[in-house]
Amino acid sequence: MTVAEFLLPQAKQRSRLSVNRWILAHTLDHLWIVLITLVGAFGNAALATAVPLFLGQAFELVIDGQDVAQGLARIAILIVVTQVVRSVLQLGRNFGADLLGQRLERDIREELYLSLLGKSMTFHNLQPVGDTMARATNDVREIGLMYNPGFNLVIGSANFMLLPLIVAPSIYPTLIVIPVLFTLSYAVAVWAYLRELRPVAEEARKSFGTMNAHLSEAIDGIEVVKGHAQEDQEVERFTSNAASYRAAFVRQGDIEARFLPLLLLGLAEAGAFLQSVILFQQGILELGDVVAFMGLIQLFGFPTFVSLFAYSQVSLGMAGARRILDLINQRTELDRNPEGHAAPIRGEIEFRGVSFSYGEGSRALKELSFRLRPGQTMAIVGQTGSGKTSLAKLINRIYEVGDGQVLVDGVDVREWDMASLRAQISIIEQDLFLFSRSVADNIAFGKRGATQEEIERAAIEAQAHEFISNFAHGYETVVGERGVTLSGGQRQRIALARAFLTDPRILILDDSTSSIDSATEDEIQRAIFRAAEGRTTVIITHRLSQIRWADLILVLRRGQIAALGTHEELIEASPAYQQIFSQVGD
């Protein structure tokens, strides 16, 4: 369980065996807030119960006609005092529940974040970003909402169910009958209601999602829709999606319309009235008792209306918690091996019979063997899905080989101390990612505390200095999602500057998503050429010139080596290779 690529020493361990235990463990971390919430909920309900009792006394007083003014004043003051105290308790319940929700959101978000950082790249590549984000944002939010309003109202209203059961028999024992009957039938009715509602609500949510997804697809692709004169078909498709949402919406409305506890409340009130009338006629109850009892029955109004949504909120929250825990509990295979081999790398890379697959199922790479000497440049060529990126990521052990061995300087990468290995190997990804911070910070990402001078020197080497200097704030310009948007070529050069700064012995460069019409192509190529000088370089490329001039060319086809050699050798021997060079020639 503790195998991870990244761990915080002080991180707290909680039970993750089941979602209930996990949520419970998180909740118990804030025990005193739980207590405040529970005390608040009970006190609030208890003092709410006091009102009908005071009311009953007031009636007795008025009917007796003794010291009415004085007695009424006393009761009025008591009501104000108890209800102000009740407000404080209610605040305790409301705020306690909200505080719990916020704390759990904070803690779970943190736990999830840490666990994501600790997971291997194999995991991250298989897990869609959108899905992870949905769990980290919506599902975490659902947990917060499960506490407030979810648990807040469930616990609050449970106390409102409970107190009439306690207080009613203190007026007269048989008065417990109606509250008991109501409570039981209420429980059954709510259970049945939720059971019926859940799948329909889910369907409504889903059909809304489908409608939305198709619509945004049609609008994003509007040029194609119009270009092929397919507007009518798209409108038809949207209408049918919108109609199935309408159907689910109506079905959900119908179930909500049948909400049975509302009927039960009416029946309870009539029953309570009848029973107190009979007891009054038999001389058992006073008028004040009747008033008090009718007031107690009114308390059931709160749980009745709350149950329309409070329980669904809790079950949504638990579902969210389950999805988050599933993500956290997914096993991750790599560990950091801090006791492993650590040495300066010379730059030899060797693959011996390497196979690799993503989890179970089809193999991404089969039986690869080749050797690259220090300082050489290798170009990897192949169609998308042929395994180029997987191959590159085996070298710094972002992926783990299935069979065979990857050796760096003759040492199996699994024997290396991961920190030492990765520190000396740089990968420049195809999805060049910049963090939302200054250009300087982004360049110095791999070498914290680099001086401005070092950063600028690296930028000059990477042909990035010129465009960076042209920004209004130069190296302090914030880039990325919350800053200036850079072109692909600019991002690529910043990533290269990063590599110049850390001066890795092995450089792995994925150049396959560059665009072909960049006006600064010459500068980019120059930066790549410079970066390859003096270090072992593996380059995934589509550019004929980069392929042409590489020391070794590896043509991959569905995870296997289709051809391996220099340009001169391949142009002789490989028909596929000849074909790609023929398209541009005359």
Place this chain on the structure above:
Amino acid sequence: MGFFSDLAREDYDRTYSDWELVRRLATYFRRHGRKLAVTLLATLIVAGAAASSPVLVSWGVGLLQEDPQTSLLHLIALALLGVGAVVWMANWARRRAITRVIGDVILDLRKEAFSATASHDMSFYDEHASGKVVSRITSDTQEFAQVTILLAEITAQMVQVIILIVVLFQIDVRLTLLVLAMLPFLILASLGFRRWARSVIRRAMRAVANVNASIKEAVTGITVAKNFRQEEAIYREFDSVNRQSYSVNIRRGFVLALVFPTLNALMYVGTAIVIFVGGLSAAQGAIAVGAWYLFLRSLDRFWFPVLGLSSFWSQIQGGLSAAERVFALIDAESAVVQTASLQVPKLSGEIRFADIAFRYRPDEPVLEAFNLTIEPGEDLALVGHTGAGKSSIVKLVTRFYEFQGGQILVDGLDIRSLDLRDYRRQIGLVPQNPFLFSGTVLENIRYARPEATEAEIGDLAHRIGSGDWMEALPEGLQSEVGERGRLLSMGQRQLVSLMRVLIQRPAIFVLDEATASVDPFTESQIQQALQLILADTTSILIAHRLSTVRASDRIIVLRNGSIIEEGDHDRLLASGGHYAELYNTYFRHQTPDYRPTLEPEDEDLGFVEVRVPLKTDIPPSNNSP
């Protein structure tokens, strides 16, 4: 207005008067007259029955004091039972009817909004983010519906309050006025809370957005963080945003948690006053005990609708402005206007631009007095820097945009007089970003010609790279392409997008060539597919690839909206003009023999391998994309 409505304003938005809005909305409700009548009737029944329940109980309490043994009391209990059942049934009928009405109204609104959107021209889509348009069609209609449901709820409660007020006034005017006098305090308190809550909620939302952005950054940038072993650093940053969000959010939580307790306390002060004043009156015999009880029981039913009402107005406004946004989308005017809708015969593909003037904005002319004739069957490549006018020419041919002067003639027919859909069926368009719809490869290929057979498509697929590209797909033509084609590579998407046009057999082919680099194997298949299309059509190509310019019959070199050179590749290159400069900037590095110039001053180093001898005094490009 909703909290954030000012943030979502677009330039096609317009302001409708409330009256105009309501009248227009009424047209959607009109055809549901019967269901609306049911709703109204049921609403009145619910309100009346709900109001009668405290009246009945109070009457009963009064009777218990005055005439305890009367059998009327049992009848009252029975009546209460009846009231409970009636409330429930009327509520059921009301919910059913209103749900159906609203479901249908939303459906109509959505349908109309999307058909209107689909017929807007492309300039509309350039200016408006698709996400915002989508949210008008789906979310704003939904918001409007929710308000309508709310309106029905509130109406029921208000009717109930009015009935009770009338009853109370008849019992005792002084006590009723006392009760009403308390209302302003509650309303003021709840309005005060709303204002306070609005500001803390806004801050809290911003804080949550920050945390989510931080997580998103970590998830997307995880490889970089891992490569450079910077996990701890990004964790520290996350930790501080997370804590900050927590502290902002508990402030929000505190304000919201305070609302109900405060209002409750105020309410019970009111109750205490009614107990005291009413009790004295009852003791003096000014009112009956039962009437006093009715006052007390009515208080609850009073406060809640009134509190709801104070937030009600802003919600109604929110609903109306949602409706306003939907109507603005429906009413947005199209810039492309056809003068007629003539049937289009089978085109041979001759295209003539006669004195065309075109601009996106009034002060930025793109084309002026532009003339160009493209012969039937000719393949024309357009080259030039960004902003030279290449894509404008293409957009005019596809009639996505309106031009301001001159004429475009296709086979001698004025493009403005044609039936647009008819015309576009004969145009094969491949946009720069090859867009696929979720579904299978096969469905995408036959998008414009659903009747194309699988055999026909399979046949076509085999003519490209001997069908090699299909083998690379997990399930051949039946492979799912994913949302927006995400499951296919860029090259595969381009291929599918070309096949979609091939199967359509257009007379005019319009290609805005993709600029993404594609692996050389797929690239050669794309070129084969391109050759197949070029052979049968008049083609206009915005060329980014060396192989494409070479394959064209004629190259048009554009600068600032004018044709400055034309001819074939070799002749243009040899003449050493603007084309040669473009070649150096965009095409030279696509040749296999290219090597980058190592020092910026050694300009001539990179020219060593260039096939056609070039003059060395060509000025270096100073344009950037």
